Amino acid sequence: MTRLIRLNKPHGVLSQFTDKGTAGSGRPTLSGLVDVPGVYPAGRLDRDSEGLLLLTDDGRLQARIAEPKRKMEKTYLVQVEGLPDAAALTALTKGVTLKDGPARALRAKLVPEPDWLWPRNPPIRVRPSIPDCWLEVVLNEGRNRQVRRMTAAVGHPTLRLIRTQIGPWSLDDLPPGHWADADPSLARRP
Template identity: 70%
Template sequence: MTRLIRFNKPYDVLSQFTDRGTETTRATLSSFIDMPGVYPAGRLDRDSEGLLLLTDDGRLQARIADPKFKLPKTYLVQVEGEPDAAALDLLRTGVQLKDGPTRPAQAERIDAPALWPRDPPIRYRASIPDCWVKLTIREGRNRQVRRMTAAVGHPTLRLVRWSIGEWSIADLPSGEWRVV
């Protein structure tokens, strides 16, 4: 029987079970998940938080992670500044990045979500406002959301993956996991 786990990955945790090749010990999935035989379906950068799916089914893992299946991934993104309609329209039509244009995304400004505190907290600057954007993409390039918001003039301060397809972290505290 296939096992699928939803994990709300905290900030500064690697999306793998071991950390090889560094002198300092960094937190990994093994610090939180004690279930042998499951592996991440995709990645979430160390400085990003939120939903990470893990499974023991290679075909399901590929279907979740492979961009050719166009599974929507929704992110709550705290950005520097306040994107105007033109910046949001650029995200919606596709942004030109160094590795080519992105596919169109769904993008909208939202009120600050009720999230867990981040440790360490983001750097606040009194002279520069910030706001939140809900961004849904259907591809998964390296650091894509961060590069997209930077390309429209609003660098990412905090990035939380809220959902992948039908799965979300709506009821899942940071650092917790549940079998689907």
């Protein structure tokens, strides 16, 4: 039977089970959060990003979720520096040029700071003279640090990034560092 797990990955945790970085770096990994043999991440979430990460023991399901050609939508809650205007939001959806080519969001909009948001450890840097706000950004691709590079390209660097949904699976009320089983059959739905 296929196993699929929803994990709320905390900031600072690598989205892999072993740290292949500098010897003795001691960076936290998924092994400190998920003690389920045989599951592997379906996709990645940067070390400095938080939120939904899916893990499975089924290679076909892993590919269906993670492969760019599948175009599975991913929703991000993004705290950015400054207050993006309509032109900046339009640029995100029309497309921006990054070093590795054009990138565009399916949707990007201003949203209020969610009331369910947990504190980040460490907290983001706060500069009293520069306001910040929250965006909801939806992509159907996932290149390295893509959301961060896109918001920077429109003049609003990302301060905090939380993935809230991958396809039909969402973070819901899962606390940081916790996991729960998910329904793998949802991957078959259109």
